[in-house]
Amino acid sequence: MSGLWNAFVELFDTRTIATIVAVSSPLLFASMGETISEKAGVINLSVDGSMMLSALAGFVVAFEFENVWLGFPAAAAVGVAVALIVAYGSIRLSLNQVAVGFVLFALCTELSRFLGSSYVGRQPEGVPAWDIPWLESIPFFGQVLFQQNLMVYLAILTVVATYFFMYRTRKGLELQGIGERPEAAHSRGIPVNRLRYFYTAVGGALIGIGGAAFTLDVKLGWSDRPTRNFGWIVLAIVIFGGWHPLRVAVGVLLFRTLEAYALNLIPEFPSLSQVLPSIPFPLMILALVIVNWKAVLAWLDRYPFLRAILRSDPPTAIGTRFEIN
């Protein structure tokens, strides 16, 4: 038991917290992207695959041109392309969003393995560390937040910007409107389907950048399916976070903390060394299961404050088509 406790205490080490923040950046990008897309009403189920393919694109471009910064736009472009296929299939051709997303997941995953096979093991130059002058010297916060690199700063900024955009701007409110009740948005003169294309593409770009943040920063280099399963986790975290950017971000940090805890436990349970790293995945899903459970919901209903924190309803029109007669 003391082992469990010690591993837990170790999590509060400033260095550990700084690492958790650092490794969260790819998931922060991707989960913001998926949040935006789903808020607009389009489920991009391909994340796991499109993140992988854009991770490859980012890596290859950065490696070949020997410039890490060129990798990110390339990855974003791949993410946009995949997202637009999902949007076109569901909006224009009225195909099932889930079906298109799943097939694209499978295709992109295999495509990344195929195209990336000759790059396995190659190392590009990663995103350089960049401490922010002044701020870095603040005790605790300096080390956690301001001794990172540009991509980590951008990830945090993306979260704040997504939140600000959605809840503080006119366009952001419209974004929520088209996912909530498209016919009402239409009656207010908002071009529902055009905006759905747009926001799905924006979401795809962020998913792509998230992929590149793996191969160019957090998990430098290319290997077979380096971002495997993280896309599914992103989808789960978006639900867990109730489609709210800040809560989704908290979900990402929580997930990464769980991972760190599981790693801390390995010395304690060496026989589980292979199993522990994958524990947060089922745990995350389990959390989702619990907050969705009707009995738990009924219980939560008695505590509105707790309910508001733990659970919220999806955008009403998520996954549906909108067509004007």
Place this chain on the structure above:
Amino acid sequence: MSLELLDIHKHFGPVRANDGITITVQEGSLHGLLGENGAGKSTLMKVLSGFHSADSGRIVLDGREIKLANPDDAIEAGIGMLHQDPLVFLPFSVIDNFVLGSPGSARLDRKKAARELSELCERYGFNISPDTPARLLTVGERQQLEIIRLLWLGARVLILDEPTTGISADQRAKLFETLKALATEGMSVIFVSHKLEEVADLCERVTVMTRGKVVGEAELPVPPEQLVEMMFGQSIEIHDRDSVPLGTSHLAFDSVRTATGLLSEEPISLDVQSGEVIGIAGMEGSGQDAFLRLCCGMRTPKEGTVSIGGKDMTGKHYRDYLAADVKYLPAGRLEEGLIEGLTITEHFVLTGEKQSFFVDWNAARERAVEQIEHYTIKGTEASTAESLSGGNQQRVLLAMLPPELTVLLMEHPTRGLDIESADWVWEQLLARRQQGTSILFASADLDELLRYSDRILVFFSGRVIGELDANNTNVEEIGMLIGGRRAPSSGSVSS
């Protein structure tokens, strides 16, 4: 602003919803648009508000022709529409609903907007707080929110589509007062309704539509009979009903009450006998739906007992009611009745009396062909449910009913049907009644209610406000009850 609609055509598939409509609305007038459900009023108004685009026709505003390709154009032109089900975003706050879609700075200034909202509320005597989530507003308050939003956006023509559906009598009085005030300020108001009394109450001029065409226009006031004649081609006269000897109790409610929401305030007691036809009146969402669901076990009462054929069925499952020959046909024929993608044959197999594990498709098809002939369904045994017209869907639903029925519960049995199908449906239902089936049907059509019911239950804001003997009442009395005004004890009988 004066407004002219000239020769508007709009069709959906083979249905001509608007077939050459021409209407003129004077500046600052209250203009009624009267017609039955399905007459094409809503379609016309959706064309006028840019929600749909017309196939052909012209719209002239203040002498200038305008093109309405989308709702944005209509808002720009100063035309605002309040939809029957107010198109608000339920989880969003009032203020977010207010500003959503409005032009202005990129950054939202909720404080400023809230001030303007409050000013408008004060001016029209509304009481809506900016921070309330819209889902907590009553339908009447949602309308108020939409009205001031449209005014704030600069609407000079205000269209209201069946606005009195689902609001209380007080709210309706308030609404009418507001509309009159707006008209004196020079606003042109188009009031769309199928309720004659309301149009007569409020409007200065009325256009009557039937089946996609304008059939009459008049300056108000005119005697109500004249309007009725325009709407129906004849005055409503109550036909002699075949009297069916009432028999045993088929459905009984003893002080039934639900836990929350509709029907939770006043307990309902009721005894429906074999062969009796009960009409259920009320504005949509007044509790009719909850009542019918209580009758068939889809909802469980908190208090009281429900019995079928004298047997206590309280708390039993829907399938137990089904086994007791209680059948419920909701209004949504393709949503809660038929199954898209399945053929007529498959529907008959699913609901057939004899259910064996292996399906004999040849026999099933033969039986389907017979039924199609017997019920004069326009379609083949291989037609899918969604390929049928509304009338034929209703025929299939009736054909799927088991031969023996104790209680039949129906919502809007003839909504959206042509006259021929509607008559046919009632022929079938009355034949059932002759066999002793008790029929309870909800309808928004007063004519239908008066013509076919023995008794009429009127629902208002979640309770039964009146129980009328159909032989001994009239349109006025029902209308008054529907609006929430208790009748001065005329033909009212209580059980």
Place this chain on the structure above:
Amino acid sequence: MTSNRLLYALIPAGVVVVAAFGLLLAAGTNGFEPIKLIVEGSIGWPPFEEGTSSKVGDTVMVWVPIALASAGLIVTFNAGMWNIGIEGQIIMGAIFAAFVAREVSVSRPLLIALIILAGAVGGMLWGLLVGVLRTAGGVNEIFGGLGLDFVAASITTYLIIDPWSRTGVASTSGTDPFPDEALLPSLEGTRLSPLAIVITLVAIAGIWLLFRGTLYGLKLKAVGRNRPSSFLMGIPTNRYLLGAFVICGALAGIAGTSQAIGFHFRLIPAISGNYGFLAILVVLLARFRAFWVIPISFFFAMIAVGSSQLQLRLDVNSALGGVLQGTLVLSAMFGLGWAAHRFRKQAEAGAEST
């Protein structure tokens, strides 16, 4: 109108062929070479020549789990459910089968029967769990299933490393091979098991019959297409949803069993071979029709087995096989979607002109 219909049916097929060839050309091959290699690597070139029996055996034994899982998925898809948990159900089947194979010793026919039964039960329970989470817990089956996939994979890894680890060596590659009596009887020198083929064909025929000729199948379809209507007709909808997961899980469990005692002969970490997800693609391409599962899953099995040749002979990564499968399904989907879209447009235009 009919000529248009034909045209719209042919265009998607054309799209598929063009997409596949375009892909192979883009991969730096001449287009035909990889196809030939895939065929050669899976069933021999020319097909079914002498000396190819081992390859053919492998391909068939890859076809078995894909086809079984596809047959199961037809049931869940018809019930309107996305059973992404199929991977976990295959794995659970393999684990249950492995348990019996390791622990029970009775006469061989009885043992094989017990193992298959155990596998079916394992998959069924795991499927039922997804269904219960969905019907009683209100948890979307995609995420419930995905979570259970992770859990099943973790359990496998744990079993292999700790309780069932190989004697003497600490290895993550798999358990000790099962005793010979616990393996599916196969043709000399190959993995090919006639019993597995028979079971698979019977399962597919059963699913075909389920939806072609039984009331149960019709009710499943009704529930999948419209739950409120089905409920009003008196169909116990939740029970049917659970039934769909039970049937699918059982078939997936048998697929896992075949992987354990008919292909790998032991429990390995990636025992499912990703065939569950592959089966989803098969069923989407087969458009939920049981008969088409047989050839399509065989074709996919050929690609899966044959693409290893690409690596050896053309130095093209074997993932090209997976890319080819994905491209086929995606282009078929969009081709058909586009044709349906054009057809709708035309029908509308037709209605307008009358």
